[in-house]
Every structure is written in structure tokens, then in C-alpha cells.
Amino acid sequence: MATIDDRNAGTLGDAAGHGGHHDEHGSYLQPKETLLATIWDWATTVDHKKIGVMYLSAVLMMFFFGGVAALAVRTELLYPVRTVEVQGVDAQGQPTTTTTVTGQWLASFLGVKDANIAQNNQLYNRAFTLHGAIMVFMVIIPSVPAALGNFFLPIMIGAKDVAFPRLNLLSWYIYVTGSIFGIMSILLGGVDTGWTFYTPYSTTTDADQLKVVFMVLAAFILGFSSILTGLNFVVTVHKLRAPGMGWFDMPLFVWALYATSILQVLATPVIGITLLLLTFERIFRVGIFDPGLGGDPVLFQHFFWFYSHPVVYVMILPGMAIINEIIPVHAHKKIFGYRSMAFASLGIAAVSFLVWGHHMFTAEGELAATVFSALTFLVAVPTAVKMFNWVGTLYKGSISMTPPMVYALMFLFLFAIGGLTGLPLATLSTDMHLHDSYFVVAHFHYVMMGGTIIAFVGGLHHWWPKLFGKMYNQRAAIVFALIQFVGFNVTFFTQFILGTRGMPRRYASYIDEFQMLHQISTVGSYMLAVGFTGSLAVFVHSLLAGKKAPQNPWGGLTLEWHIESPPTTHNFHKEPIVHHGPYDFDTVLPPGWDPKDYPVPNAEAQAKAYEQVEHIHIGHQGQH
Amino acid sequence: MSNHVLQSATLADSAHEFMFKREGLGGKSYFTGVTDSDDIYMWIFWLSTVIFIMLMGVMLYWTFKYRRVPGTIAAASSSHNMLLELAWSIIPMGFFAYMFFEGFHGYIGRLAAPPDSIELRLTGRKWNWSAVYPNGAETPEQIVVGAVKVPVFYVPEDRPVKLLMISQDVLHAFWIPDFRTKMDVQPNRYTSYWFKAARLDDGPTKSLPDGTRYRDHFAFCAEYCGDMHSEMAAIIRVVPDAYYGQVISTWNDAVEPVELGRRKWASMCSSCHSSDGTKNTGPTWKGLFGHAVDFTDGTSYTAEQMGNDEFFANYIRESILEPQKKIVAGFGPNMNSFRGQITEPQIAGITAYIKSLK
Amino acid sequence: MTTIPHDSHSPHGHPSPAPERPKTMLWQVYKAAHHFRNKEEEFDGVKLGMWLFLATEVLLFSGLFCAYTIFRIMYPQAFANGSQYLDWRWGGLNTIVLLISSYTMASGIRWVQLQEYGKAKFNLLFTMFCGLVFLIIKFTFEYTPKWSGYFFFLDPALKHHHDSGKTALGGLFHFVEGYGGKRPGELFSYPFSTDPYEHLWWSVYYSATGIHASHVIIGMGFIWWVYRRVCKGVYGPTHYTGVEMSGLYWHLVDLIWIFLFPLLYLIH
């Protein structure tokens, strides 16, 4: 059961006529002669790996900004705003009472003098809008697909690059442009519409200013970037799979990203037109969403969620994609129910287009609400299938407690809670209570943060050695993962209780009885900050002083583990030919591994796998 | 008699018994028609808890039991199992179907109000609520919550009350957590739901100064609507039926213009205009009479003009009906027209009230 | 000029200092990008990508069609009134112009494949010209008059709507007193409108046709780009990806108009 074979050597378009021969075989990270040349090289690169790394840095930076905004939100919520009567005596010895307003942290932190409640609230509203918009449009949507997906999807299917490398670079620049628009809107003072831009609020707030338009255009432009990435991946998966790799030989990472890409391509245009109309609405007051002119604000919600519901699966499917890789590799065991996993990804993608109305149970008519509630439960079925399959994979595995595995287990724990709490939201009568409460906030942080972001950070740990060719301190990584885990639950589990008790979301202030829970939650968010700063430190340390990473530190079988760490510019020296499935851990010796460590029972397969890997190794050295 | 303004509502005033406490602490919903929503919630809660614990238990047990021993590999085991996979796709479907039907039931139950309901016409605006009772009365009462005053709406115990809601500007939503129900309040169509407050005997109560028992429930705005979204609350006060009838009829009594104006201010204007000189979303009304104002377009009215009774009355009237015409310097165009929301006598009352704020 | 020196980097017009080499057309030496196995595969890939992109365009417009349907159901009278003011003749003329352009686009591709570069270039230019005609009709005879309150009618049957207006140029221009314009949303300032929601019709009309017009412009840009490349000899019988793709795009732009035309101009 060989993995790579040189039978078709030279069939890839360029091998012969290409100049920089030695470049191709050096690490893609190799700098050019001068710093300027290196920067230019990166800025104009069409190499999917470099583009992936550029996305990665941008996404992490944005995650940091979004996180800072979240901390501002949480800190403001330490104290409710209230009037306090202070008793005192004046110069004449007469008793006095002065009333002051307390609990306005943001205004005093930002140095706004004598802020009244409205001004302080305004700052708060900007903070959470900023947080939501950054996290959704600039972090979580591009996180896995555009960063890790860009890097690994082509390698995993044995391709040299994505189908349209220049388009790939273009979508990176579009992403940057979109982010700049977002930043511009922040520099103009920030917007306070919430990430959902509900009309008529979004069309009337700060009516004389352009910042809302900038933020809306930012989301619009980022949407284009997302469409182009998705389109690129679909074509890549269709056309560039290595010989021997049928649809059902693809790693599940690729399957889930494929489903994601379809969602991106099909859902994003709708938000495009919606945001365009919103811009028209603001600039020309066309009235399509404006009740004052006969338009319908609920129509906006339908349009918005028609995109934004599928988009929550654009967020989670890539997270699941990573878990699909981490669990079998670190449990050294074939994934349970490969086909049902692949179909579940497609199923989720398909059904997710039919459920958008569940965000509007309290706004739409009865019939629509009923239909959407019923359909929503359908989405939960393929998700449940995935959960069971992951846990099933652990059975009789050979499980290493590496940092990626810790993250994967954290994902299962947190995503299960997030998903299960989606159920009372999908149930009509309970959603009438829970809608727009902190219960919803907790639900989506459990799925987005506890699901996708945790999976993303897990994936980063999983592929870090491959990305940069350096190992990191695994023990420290696990410690910080656990801090994140505890901090996360402290932050967000309390919010479920807040929600059921009646705490509405997007509130700068609240009644006193919620204070205790809010304070616990805030403490949790500081723990999260510590945890993530720790992870960052681990990575920085690894870059500066990490040991050189072996080719295959965890024992994976997918193609990226067959090549060097970090990969060469052209990924493969010869076109790989795939002879085994991505998870045949019971029959194939992982490339680069010693059979003494990993005694494959089937001697023949073991020998053959070993020989082939050896072969590649020799081939590689022979060319130098 | 009913003009008392209670200070600072706290937990003790509001009889909060929330879902989570229901099983653990024996609390309950105060909307008598709607315990089914708590039932299905608790049902989902326990089902999820059981599934979650089983799943995590198995996960942790296996990760421990099958931890890697170097020099070995995983024993071969089946990589799929049709029966198992079918089972865990189909069994959840059964659970889901049950959740859907129960949820549907509770939802429809809250929309269709019984024919003998008392109808409260509720208007939401940036950023307060006002309610008109069947006899045309409006509540003059307010209570301090946090840093703002919010209106107190009286409702009788154990009688169905239907809320017919509309918004004057952007979207709002009226949420009464104790009744487990909310509905969006939209500017271009009426929405409604109903509730029946539990009898006062069925839980803790407090007493008004005259000895009448009551129970307070918070109502919050649950759809983001701008700066003071978090201050847009109301109190639903459940009182005995007879007391309810009496109190809303006294609200209808003729009052002095200044008092009428103060009530209107309390229910509609106080979220933006203070009476004590503090600057808020809108300019304070204190000392407005007889003081010069500057406008953003560069024009201004002199102190003499503003001290002229007739000129002042017209200015106030225009500010209420056409607030966008002249924007006071230092403020944004944040006030919406109150045309159709307010009668001429009420405008006169407001004018009188502003004059009284020296 | 359909052939160029092998060294394509030498600036146009300046004789290349390099020694003369035998002239080959660029398409003859075209090789697929290095990560594709061959040209055919690349072509298939690009085509798949293009179809996906067209799907996103259709979805973009479907939002507008949705808005159209919903408002038509909500305010049938407003839509009936508004659509009266669209002259089906202008719309029809534009439809014909676009249909012709689609035909010339298709022939352009065909001629490229047959190496008839002169004809190909003429067809491409003509396609762009049609796009221009479309835009001119749209802007000068439809947008501008409506926006600024005079109406330019070919259809005498519509005149009776404007009895209140003055006329000029032998009755072709109908000015409306006060120069109220048929504009979208709040800008709507036509004083004699009989339905309070007519401005919504115009909102939908201007949004839909405006976004469509911007697509016409983008499409013309694409065609200009391939035209330049045809001049350089990039395309030929074995390599014509770019022409084919901009053709697909142009057909889509045309197709969307085919849907917009009856919805806006014909249904009253």
C-alpha cells in the first residue's frame, strides 16, 4: 500500500521549462536576498502556502482586536449603571445629598468627560458591534478556510497549488481592502448597529455620517473575498486531485471544506445584494427596508439571515474539518463512519439554506415560524451523526494526549453544549423566552468560540510543525489550553443562566440581581485572555527557539505528512499517486515513522509502505 | 392616591422565579397559561444533560482506557456500523419531533388571546414604553431602575391581558421574563401576545402603602434599538382585580395642566429630556423658558422671544410635532415627531410643565 | 500583427534588440499553469469556476427579484402605476441590442477558434458597441428624463398621463409642472402620483436596472481585455479560455436583462 510513487514523474505542467530550479526545492519560507525582495516576494506571491500564512497572521491580528473589544464589553459589564445618592455635609454643616451616576467604565476609560448614560451606552454599543463584526467577518469566516485551508487543502489532495493562484492572491487583497474599510469606519467613530445591521435602526443611526456605509461595504467586500476563496476550492477539489484519489479517498478535512466552499459561493451573493440595498437605503433613502416609506424591515431580516444562517455553518464546518483530522491522527485510528461524515457535511450544507427564519421567531408570521422551527431540527441530525462518529473513533484507539488532541476533546465538550443549547432556541415556545437574551449569546459563543475557534487553535497546534518547521513546547501548550477551557466555561456558562433569568443581550447596563453572574463571566474572560496570550507566547517561542520539526511528528497519513516540514515551494517533488485511504492507520506505517514504534500487523503492507516512503526520501535527497 | 413613585426596584420587589430554578428550587412561571413552555424547556434540559454526560463520559473513559502505549498500534476495529449509524440518526429525530410539537403548541397558545382579554395598547419608542388602557387612561407612575425611571403598568391578577404593540420608530421587543414571552414591536404592523398573571396568592407579594398586595415583574426591551436600549424597561404590576379597576379610573380624572404635562414627560419624554438640568440625549427642560437657544443651522432664539408665552408655546409645539425643523446646537437629530401620539391639551400641559421647571 | 515575436516582454512598437526569431502565435506555445496537468484540464477548471461565479451573479439578482415580487404583492397599485411610465419600446430596443450583442459575442468566439482574427475583432468591438448603445439608451432616454421630471415618449398612448404637463419638441418631451422627478424612495418628487407607494416601484426599478447596468460596464471591460489579448495573438483554436469566459459573462448579463425586461416593462 504505497502512498507516493514516481510513475508519472514529469506530467505536471512545468517541471521541465521552469527556471529557478533550486528555489523549488527549498522551503517555501526561504527568504530572498534582501529584506525588500522578501517582502515583495510575499506581497506578490501566488503560492497558496504563503497566502495561507498571510491570512493566518491577519486573522490572528484581527482575533486580537476582536478579543480586546470583547474584554472592553466584559469590563463595562462588571457594574450596572445606576444612580447613587451620596449623603454628606456642606460648608455650613447642612446635610446634603448628591446623586451621581456610577458604573460607566468605558466612558471614563476612554477619557470622555462628564459622560451621561447615553454617551456611555453609545461607547458600549460600538464596542460590541465592533467585536461581533470583527469576529464574524474578519476572523471566523476566513480563519480556517482561508488560512489553514489555503495551506493544506491543495497539499492534502496532492496538488501543487489551488486552481486559480492569482485569484487566491486577489482574494487576500480583497480581504485586506475590506478590513481597511472596516477600520476606516472605526476611525470615523465606530458603528453601533450590532453585527446584524437590522433596519430601520441601521439606516437611521448617525444619519449624517458615512461610517455605517463603510462598515456595510467592509462586510460586502469581505464577502467577495469569501466567494473567491470558496470558488477556488471547489474547482481545486474537482480538478486537481492527485491520481488515485477518488472522492471517497479524500481526507475529511477536504470534504468539509468542500461543503463550506459551496455554502460560501451560494450564500454570500445574497448578503451582497442585501448590503448593497442597505447602502442605497442610507445614501438615497430608497425605502425598500424603511417602514416610513412603505418598505419592510422584516424583509431585511429575511435577506440577512438567508446568508447569515448558512454562514454559521461556513464557520462550523471548517472547525469540524479540523477535528476530522486531529482525532484519527492522534488516536492513530481509522475514523468511524467515513462516508456518513462526508455526507453529513454535505447534508448540513444543504439543509442550512432552509432554516434562516429561526432567528426571527418573534418577528415573522406564525406559519413561517412553524415551518422554520421544524426545519431547524433537521440540521441537528447530521450534526449529531458527526458527534457520535468522533466519539466512536476513540473506541479502541491508541490515543496520544498531544495538544491538538486536547483541543479536539475540548471542542467535543464545548460544541456539544453549544449545539444542544441550540435545541431550546429552535423550539418555538422556549425561543419566545430566550430570543435576544444572554442564552443566545452563550449558545453562539459555545459553537463559534468553543467550536470553531478552539478547533482552529487546535488545528494550528496540529499543523504548526508543518507550517513553520518548528516544534513547540507541548506541555505549556496543554496548560494554556486548559486555562482557556476553564476560562471559557466560566465566561459563557454563566451566560446561559443569565439568559434564562431574563438578561437581554446588547445591554450596557442591567438590573442589580444579574451583577454576580456578570462579574463571574468577566473574570472568566480575563482567564481567556491569559490563556490565549499564553498560546501566543508558546508559538512565538517556537518560532524563535523551537526544535526543528520532523516530517511527521504525530503520525498522520494524509499527504502533507509525506513531505518536508516546512514544505518546499512546489509541495511535491513528483506528482504523488495515492494508494491508500487517508485514515488506514491499521495497515499503513505513517511516513517517516519507525516500524518498531508502530508495528503494522500486515507485514506486507508494512514493508511496502515503508519502502515507498523510503523511496520518496531517497528521491528527495538524490535531487540535491 | 396613586401618585407615589417608588424608589429603586431591586430583586426584592420583583418576584423572579426563573426557569433554571424551576426544577432545582421549585420556582415557577407567573404566566399561568404557559407552564408548558417550562415543561418542554426542562424536558430538553434533562435530555441534553443525560446525552451530554453519556457522551462525555464515554469520551473521557475511552481516551483514558485507550491511551497510547509506544510500540503498539490500535487494535483493528470496525470503521463503520450501519445499524448503529442509522440508530443515532433516527432516534434523535424522534426527540426532535417531540420538541417541535411541544414548542409549536406553546407558541400558538400565546398568540391566540381569549376573547375576554383586557387589551393594552402598547407603544414603544426610543427609549420608553407607554400603554393605553381600554378606558383611555395612561399610567402616571414610575419607578427607578438603575439610573432611570421606568413606567409601571398595572394589570389584574388571573385575567387574560392582551398586548397590542406598535413602535414609533425602530424595532423594539417587549419581553416579560417572568411570563416567558416576548414579541418584536415593529413600526409598520401591530404585533401581539397575551398573558394571564398568576394569582397573588400563588407566590410572594408586597404591599402598597394602602395595604394592597401586589407583585412586580420586569419587562425589558429585547431588540436592539440604540443608545438607551438597556434602559428601556417597564414594570408590570399585578394587583387585585378590583384595585386595578379603581386605579385606572382615577388616572382618567382631570388633572392640572402642569401635572398632565409631567405625566406625559414621565411616560414619553423623560428618557431623553431631564427635568433637573442634566444633559441627556436631548436638552434638559430645566430653565428652558426664558432662555436663549442656539440651533445647528446658526440661527437662534433670544431670551426675550423664549420668554414670550405665545412664542414659547409655538416653539414647544413645533419641537414636538416637527422636531427636525430646528435642531438645538450640540444635539443630534434624534427626536422623532410625536404627531398622532399626543393631543393638543397634552402639548399645552407639557408647555406648562416646562415653564414650571425654573 | 496577429503574430508577435516570441519574446513577448519587448515593449510594443520598439524593435526588440534580440535577434529575430521565427514568429509563433502565443496560443501555439501556450502552456497550462504549472499546477494543471494540461490545457484541457485547465480549461475545464476555469469553466467550472466561471459557472460558479455566474451562479453567484444569478443569486445576487435573485435578491432583487425577491424584493420585486414581495413589493408587487404588497403594493400592486403602486407597481401598476409606476410601470406605466416605462416605455416598452425603449426596453424592447435595448433587448434587441443586447440580443444582437450576444450573437456577435458568440461569433467572436467562433472566429477566434477559426483563426479569423479580423472578423473576431470586429465582432468583439461590435459587442462592446452594443453595450455602449444599451447604456446610452438607458441613461439618456430612460434615467435622465425620469429623474429630472420630463418624459420622452415614443408611445402616444401614454400621453394621457401627462395632461397636466407641458410639451416640447412636437410633443416628444413632456415636462411636468414643478419638474417633479420619478426618483426612488425619498427622492421621489413627482407631484401627481396617485399611489403613495409609487416610489417603491422606482426604488426597485433603479436598483435592479442600475446594478444590471454596472454589470454591462464590467462585461464591456472584460471584452475590452480579451480584445486586447486577441490583438496580441494570445487566443487561437487550442486556447481560447479568456474569450469563452467573457462570452459566458456577457450572455449572463444579457440573460438577466431578458428577465428584467418583461418584469419591469411588460407586466402592468
Ligand code: HEA
Ligand atoms: C458556528 C456557528 C453556529 C452553529 C454550528 C449553530 C448551530 C445551531 N444553532 Fe445557532 N446561532 C449561531 C451560530 C451557530 N449556531 C449564531 C451566531 C447565532 C446568533 C446570531 C445573532 O443573533 O447574533 C445563533 C442563533 C441561533 C438561533 C436563534 C436564536 C434567537 O435569536 O432567538 C437558533 C434557533 O433556532 C439556533 C439554533 C441552532 C441549532 C438548532 C443548531 C444546530 O446545528 C446544533 C446541532 C448540534 C447538536 C444538537 C449537538 C450535538 C449533538 C448531539 C450531542 C447528539 C444528540 C442530541 C440529541 C438527540 C438531542 N441558533
Ligand code: HEA
Ligand atoms: C468568532 C466569534 C466570536 C468570538 C471568538 C467571541 C469571543 C468573545 N466574546 Fe463575543 N460575540 C460574537 C462573536 C464572538 N465572540 C458576536 C457575533 C457577538 C454579537 C455581537 C452583536 O450583538 O452584534 C458577540 C457578542 C458578545 C457579547 C455580548 C454583548 C452584548 O450582547 O451586549 C459578549 C459579552 O460578554 C461577548 C464576549 C466575548 C468574549 C469575552 C470573548 C472571548 O472569548 C475573547 C477572547 C479573546 C481574547 C481575549 C483575545 C486574546 C488573543 C490574543 C492574545 C492573540 C493570540 C492568539 C493566538 C495565538 C491563539 N461577545
Ligand code: CUA
Ligand atoms: Cu427598545 Cu431596545
Ligand SMILES: [Cu+2]
Ligand atoms: Cu441560524
